[in-house]
Amino acid sequence: MEYSFRQIEKKWQEHWKKTNAYKVSNDSTKPKCYVLDMFPYPSGAGLHVGHPLGYIASDIYSRFRRLKGFNVLHPMGYDAFGLPAEQYAIEHGVHPAVSTEQNIATFRRQLDNIGFSFDWDREVRTSDPKYYKWTQWIFLQLFRSFFNRHTGKAEPISGLVATFEKEGNSSHICPGNPTLKFSAGEWSAFDKKRKEDILMDYRLTYCGFGEVNWCEALGTVLANDEVVNGVSERGGFPVVKKKLRQWYLRITEYADRLLEGLEKVEFSDSMKEMQTNWIGKSHGAEMDFKVKSEKGIVKNLRVYTTRPDTIFGVDFMVIAPELEIVEDLKSAEHGPAVDAYLEYVKSRSERERMAEKKISGVFTGAYALNPFSGREIPIWTSEYVLAGYGTGAIMAVPCGDERDHKFAEHFGIPITNIIGSHYNGSEANSTKDAILEHSDFLNGMPMRKAMDVVVDKIEADGTGKRKVNYKMRDAAFSRQRYWGEPIPVKWQDGVAEPLADGDLPLELPFVESYRPGPEGEGPLSNIPEWVARELETNTMPGYAGSSWYFLRYMDPHNETAFCDRKASDYWGQVDLYIGGTEHAVGHLLYSRMWTKVLFDLGHIGHDEPYRKLVNQGMIQGSSRFVYRITGTNTFVSKGLAQADETYEGQKLDKLHVDVNIVDGYELDITAFRAWRPDYNTAEFILEDDKYLCGSEVEKMSKSKFNTVNPDHIVDRYGADTFRMYEMFLGPVELSKPWDTKGIEGVHRFLKKMWRLFVDEQKGSIVTNDAPTPEELKVLHRAVRKIEEDTERFSFNTGVSSFMICVNELTDLKCHKKAILEQVLILITPYAPHISEELWQLVGNSGSILDAAFPVFEEKYVKESSKTYPVAINGKTRAEINIALDATQQQVEEIVLADVAIAKWLEGKSPKKVIYVKNKMINLVV
RNA sequence: ACCCGGGUGGUGGAACAGGUAGACACGCAGGACUUAAAAUCCUGUUCGCCGAAAAAGCGAGUACGGGUUCGAUUCCCGUCCCGGGUACCA
Incomplete structure (x- = not known):
């Protein structure tokens, strides 16, 4: 019986699905734990090996907390509005809803492959009208509110109007126009338009004018990173600044609250520093x-x-x-x-x-x-x-x-x-x-x-x-784009009239063309009936939907509220939020602000969304290059090319080559010829009979041919190996280029663990013998280390500890159920499939998902002595075993009596003996 | 340019509160089993010096240059290189 991971993983994935093993209830007597990943954007390139890094980490933590007796919410969904889908639509004529749907299906299939414990009944998509109905609703909450600087919180604008009627604006400096002053009498005398203009200068979402990157040739507004050296990235057309009417989020009013809130959350110091510097008070x-x-x-x-x-x-x-x-x-x-x-x-x-x-x-x-x-x-x-x-x-x-x-x-x-x-x-x-x-x-x-x-x-x-x-500015909250939430506002006689709550969602209409309207207005301005209804033609930016999604997961199907207060009170803050630092000052600040506004208006009971934030590093791509002699179809091996990218005086083109047809640095020439039609007849100038490629570390992206699809890894080694390998690569917070070399070691480890339970010929070899003290010591050392490592998100050292544990149990020839069963529980968050299979094999009927995490017992690991390094002037010269409870004086006597030490002292007596219990001994001469 | 990270063997990394640098793996080399291969197992593997080899030993060593300390990968000052962000990519 060998470790057939494909069969095992399929079996348990189906079993978990059938038994609703990951369904989470809002009604539980257990303590809650909310573990969240940053929303993925479902890109057309599908999931690459970089995406799951954080998801695996959060999945391990979720499963770990579940074993520890928590009711764990671990949801997943999609930040489905965004520029790439719209760009794809412009280029290929595919409606963004269609391509997004396809991309999501791909993502889902790929995610399922890895064995995550997501509760898919709670999936949300920002582009779903059932979801963005509430994004629009929150927008209107912001629109109908102002920030009262006296109470330091958001309040309904109706209260402000009442104050104006009584005393003018003398006690409320106008944030949008600080010099504005009017009395109660003047206020009553203003006409509707004037009043609305003034209120606009107080609202938390407001309309103003702002500069955008306008590209006349493309007839569109461009994102900053679509502009390179003053021209458009696509086509190289001139780009100039243009003033357009824009919506804004008055986040500056929350600057102080956002600063103070940092003291209440567990973000890294560098993350807090970045946000503090961004706010720039x-x-x-x-x-x-x-x-x-x-x-x-x-x-x-x-x-x-x-x-x-x-x-x-x-x-x-x-x-x-x-x-x-x-x-x-x-x-x-x-x-x-x-x-x-x-x-x-x-x-x-x-x-x-x-x-x-x-x-x-x-x-x-x-x-x-x-x-x-x-x-x-x-x-x-x-x-x-x-x-x-x-x-x-x-x-x-x-x-x-x-x-x-x-x-x-x-x-x-x-x-x-x-x-x-x-x-x-x-x-x-x-x-x-x-x-x-x-x-x-x-x-x-x-x-x-x-x-x-x-x-x-x-x-x-x-x-x-x-x-x-403050260095921070109000955030632009409108885009001249199609694929985003429509802003639920009508323009009547130059006054922005919010739609009634009952009219939500304001659904995104179907369009024939994604081209922008005249003068840079959004594509919605090309729809006659939309314009006839006097609706706003701008849409919301990408960060709108992601500013509150963590609340929707708590109560995803509610049709009468964005989230029932009972649900948000039960789940409260996100206990662990995992995502990249690239969101440090965008998404994290916006979602913190929205949470504060919803709190101020009494819709939720907490004003910081994330209790603890862990930043995952980026998995970068390791790109490979081939060198073609310009104007020919002849490729020169890397080692033969000159540093200035020439070969025998001829210029070379440096071209990306698909990393999947390169083994290390060696190009698979047959696969290369088959890769693209124009390479069918490629010729090669080899070194040592090989074609060696150049390499560079770059962002993982389809266009650089350096993406690695997790499906391939899972197919070859299994999801459990993939999960453990991604963790084994290094600390989650660190960025590193993807490299599969090393994955064999993790796979070997799982097979080695398998052999503790199963013999190829005999089948199960697990016994019911009583464990020895030595075996218990190995087990409990592992329990302590893995619990600590998982708790502090040090998953790479966690994986090492499993390896050490299995190596030691193998050396001890331990096949005892009492020990091995506990090891399975320890490892199930990391490798859920194999542990479920072996759990069943040793004779358990229920699922390992709800087993109890082993309790560490000091007595099994206690040592009575330690081998101390003994240094002279900081250089280690000997090792001496000394009882742990030895006194300073005893230690000095033992050390000075040592032959090796005596040799180094050359008869002199040390000035000082430094003895740090359980650490080291140092003699100062 | 500014803000935030990072830099440790051939490679990924470990060293958790300043205390034996290189855990655990990969790779490589040698060996066992096998007709052979795969799989598996065993031994070695920071560099240099000494030495036929082994053992033992000596010296250097955590990007670079300084500093604090009995002791620095860890703390402080300066420099270089790489990555992320800089407000319409997500």
């Missing part, structure tokens, strides 16, 4: 500088600075090129240069601007006046200042800021040193600890103190004020 001041310009139109220039103390070190000002006042500031002399520069900046994406190392900018010809000294400061414009942050204008202090310093050096702007010896003349120093010099009334004052002194002074004379600033 800073304390500083807004300051007005009087302006001297030729045209004389601009009176003041307002800057935001976090360092008001450096006011006397300001040597120039920089304003963002897109600020309209640039037009009014430029002088006749500098006008042409400014215009040319603005033209250049227009073609630059924000990312390119930030990543640019080359310094660029132009002087506008205007000056700002230092409010204290009256000194004239030249005003420049440069792409390194972005319009969206602060006021879009900065006061540049070269001696204290690296970027400003480089700019000043590049353009030869004289640098004022206000920090004395802290500035070395060649590098900025951003210290806050210097004593100020060349700073008028601040001279001799420590910088930290000067900050307050300056702000007090400008607040007193009205030229500025303290200001808290």
